[in-house]
Amino acid sequence: MSILIYTENWDGKFKKVSFELASYAAALAEQTGKQAIAVSLGEVENSELEKLGQYGIGKIVTAQDKRFATLDNKAITKAIAAAAKQVQAEVIILSHDNLGKAIAPRLAIRCNAGLVTAVTGLPESLNPFIVHKNVFTGKAIAHIKIEKEVKVLTLAYNSFGLNEKHSSVEITSFDPDLTDSDFSMEVLDTTKVTGKVLLNEADIVVSGGRGMKSADNWYLIEELAEELGAATACSRPVSDEGWRPHDEHVGQTGKIISPNLYFAFGISGAIQHLGGVSSSKVIVAVNKDPEAPIFEAADYGITGDALKVLPELIQAVKDTKNQ
Amino acid sequence: MKILVLIGNVPDTTTKIKFNADQTGIDTAGVQWIINPWDEFALTRAMELKEAYAGAISSVVVANVGSSQTEPTLRKALAVGADKAIRIDAEAKDAFFVATQLAQIAGEYELILAGIEASDYNGSAVGGMLAELLDRSSVSAVTGLDLKDDKLLVTREIDGGNQHLLCTTPLLAIVQKGIAKEVRIPAMRGIMMARTKPLEVIAPVESSYATSIQKLELPPTKAACKMVAEDNVKELVRLLKEEAKVL
Ligand SMILES: Cc1cc2nc3c(=O)[nH]c(=O)nc-3n(C[C@H](O)[C@H](O)[C@H](O)COP(=O)(O)OP(=O)(O)OC[C@H]3O[C@@H](n4cnc5c(N)ncnc54)[C@H](O)[C@@H]3O)c2cc1C
Numbered sequence: 001m002s003i004l005i006y007t008e009n010w011d012g013k014f015k016k017v018s019f020e021l022a023s024y025a026a027a028l029a030e031q032t033g034k035q036a037i038a039v040s041l042g043e044v045e046n047s048e049l050e051k052l053g054q055y056g057i058g059k060i061v062t063a064q065d066k067r068f069a070t071l072d073n074k075a076i077t078k079a080i081a082a083a084a085k086q087v088q089a090e091v092i093i094l095s096h097d098n099l100g101k102a103i104a105p106r107l108a109i110r111c112n113a114g115l116v117t118a119v120t121g122l123p124e125s126l127n128p129f130i131v132h133k134n135v136f137t138g139k140a141i142a143h144i145k146i147e148k149e150v151k152v153l154t155l156a157y158n159s160f161g162l163n164e165k166h167s168s169v170e171i172t173s174f175d176p177d178l179t180d181s182d183f184s185m186e187v188l189d190t191t192k193v194t195g196k197v198l199l200n201e202a203d204i205v206v207s208g209g210r211g212m213k214s215a216d217n218w219y220l221i222e223e224l225a226e227e228l229g230a231a232t233a234c235s236r237p238v239s240d241e242g243w244r245p246h247d248e249h250v251g252q253t254g255k256i257i258s259p260n261l262y263f264a265f266g267i268s269g270a271i272q273h274l275g276g277v278s279s280s281k282v283i284v285a286v287n288k289d290p291e292a293p294i295f296e297a298a299d300y301g302i303t304g305d306a307l308k309v310l311p312e313l314i315q316a317v318k319d320t321k322n323q
Numbered sequence: 324m325k326i327l328v329l330i331g332n333v334p335d336t337t338t339k340i341k342f343n344a345d346q347t348g349i350d351t352a353g354v355q356w357i358i359n360p361w362d363e364f365a366l367t368r369a370m371e372l373k374e375a376y377a378g379a380i381s382s383v384v385v386a387n388v389g390s391s392q393t394e395p396t397l398r399k400a401l402a403v404g405a406d407k408a409i410r411i412d413a414e415a416k417d418a419f420f421v422a423t424q425l426a427q428i429a430g431e432y433e434l435i436l437a438g439i440e441a442s443d444y445n446g447s448a449v450g451g452m453l454a455e456l457l458d459r460s461s462v463s464a465v466t467g468l469d470l471k472d473d474k475l476l477v478t479r480e481i482d483g484g485n486q487h488l489l490c491t492t493p494l495l496a497i498v499q500k501g502i503a504k505e506v507r508i509p510a511m512r513g514i515m516m517a518r519t520k521p522l523e524v525i526a527p528v529e530s531s532y533a534t535s536i537q538k539l540e541l542p543p544t545k546a547a548c549k550m551v552a553e554d555n556v557k558e559l560v561r562l563l564k565e566e567a568k569v570l
Contacts, residue, residue: 010483101439139541188476253500278542282567282569
């Protein structure tokens with residue numbers, strides 16, 4: 001019996017989410033007395049695979065098959081299920097990112113498992129197996145019991161953090177037994193966002209709403225983000241207006257994020273917006289309306305004009321860096 | 324080609340959540356129900372495609388697993404333009420239960436559209452489960468969908484980028500915002516027509532559930548927001564560094 005994580009790679013490299021998953025699996029393995037194992041699909045060098053050992057993974061099963069690069073949901077599901085069978089996985093955990101969300105439900109069916117997505121921590125109890133997640137877009141927390149022998153979970157971003165725990169890793173390859181017909185999609189082209197901090201993974205997010213007045217003022221948001229090594233985000237009307245791309249939209253119908261620090265400039269704090277950001281560890285709001293609901297969700301606030309506060313904040317951050 | 328759009332019936336997004344007596348569900352008294360926002364995007368795109376390719380797309384059907392209380396939501400989907408609605412008459416216990424119910428009717432549709440999430444239990448599960456039950460390909464986080472000859476041209480968001488794909492049918496596409504620009508609001512004419520469109524009620528198949536809610540609770544309340552004067556931005560930076568320790 002084991003705890004299995006699926007660690008996605010992008011061009012052969014793992015991202016922070018994989019190490020967070022590893023940390024989570026190692027903690028769960030300790031709690032249950034089982035081994036924490038990772039499955040890796042696609043071409044990843046051993047030196048990269050071994051990094052998972054720094055977060056408590058003792059064993060890695062890998063299928064070095066280039067075809068996984070097309071991210072075919074069906075093929076990836078089959079492969080993880082094959083690995084799960086081989087290592088007798090009792091709990092299988094994926095990240096709650098685009099790929100994890102796409103694969104986990106398929107995998108649950110294939111492994112006859114119970115699924116809970118976007119869990120926010122280790123199980124409250126193992127027998128019965130009960131985990132917590134946010135529901136009603138952050139308005140409530142549910143304690144959910146999985147009724148099946150095998151469990152599939154996805155882990156909400158930044159909900160567990162990284163825990164270094166060195167372990168020596170044994171790397172073995174396995175054959176997921178896939179044929180070309182398992183890969184049915186043809187990728188025409190891929191555009192990767194480069195040189196930008198990814199919204200889901202960012203520790204700090206700088207976000208703007210309609211109170212920023214126009215797309216022309218976004219250079220301020222970008223400059224602050226640049227100074228802080230942060231990602232940029234926006235409220236829904238801002239992306240609807242085309243001031244910013246859709247993939248920056250956070251909230252109920254956009255991305256759900258939980259950075260350590262979230263800045264909201266000129267965002268009213270509508271319930272649908274808060275649904276996507278309320279699990280941020282610290283929220284800072286700048287709004288000229290002292291009654292704006294965002295202040296109820298914020299930890300720190302300034303009543304004032306975002307367009308005036310931003311340049312000063314950029315300067316203040318620069319100053320502290322130079323100290 | 325026939326398109327099936329899965330429709331979730333969820334509380335209006337501004338609903339203040341109250342729990343039922345044993346805290347395992349919500350108190351539905353006074354709740355306004357809506358089409359799950361992502362399903363509304365999916366339905367809008369399905370209607371756009373049907374209008375653009377009238378010859379290639381013969382019908383758009385919507386389906387829901389729920390009690391008769393969900394019918395107003397299905398009528399709304401018909402008013403938006405769907406040709407037919409199917410309701411599988413059972414309480415939606417969990418995603419597994421819902422997906423197994425839908426599997427009995429979904430196989431005949433070359434294209435199935437599901438929303439990436441439901442705004443009640445935020446499961447992101449039904450679409451993927453259904454695809455696996457039907458043993459068909461699925462694409463997720465879809466932000467663009469079009470026909471190209473006898474194939475589908477799909478744009479999806481991957482983690483850290485975007486991808487264009489050419490997919491064959493049968494396909495299940497799990498969609499998110501971006502797929503359709505403005506969601507469609509039913510017009511008077513649509514509402515009138517919806518009254519006479521077919522709403523078929525089907526008995527559920529024998530199934531079980533894989534998860535159950537033990538308890539719901541409210542998130543912890545936040546401490547009051549600490550206000551900093553507009554002309555004292557330095558102080559904010561100091562607090563974030565020294566007190567909150569996030570800079
Ligand atoms: C089904 C549904 C789903 C939705 N999903 C989402 C979602 O996912 N994400 C989302 O964000 N919204 C969502 N919305 C929309 C949401 O209800 C709000 O309309 C939206 O969040 C408001 O965006 P905003 O705060 O940028 O704009 P506004 O509500 O217009 O607020 C602008 C704010 O800026 C302040 N302001 C103006 N000028 C300045 C200035 N110079 N300096 C400082 N402050 C200033 C104003 O006081 C105001 O508080 C959804 C709505 C529905 C119905």
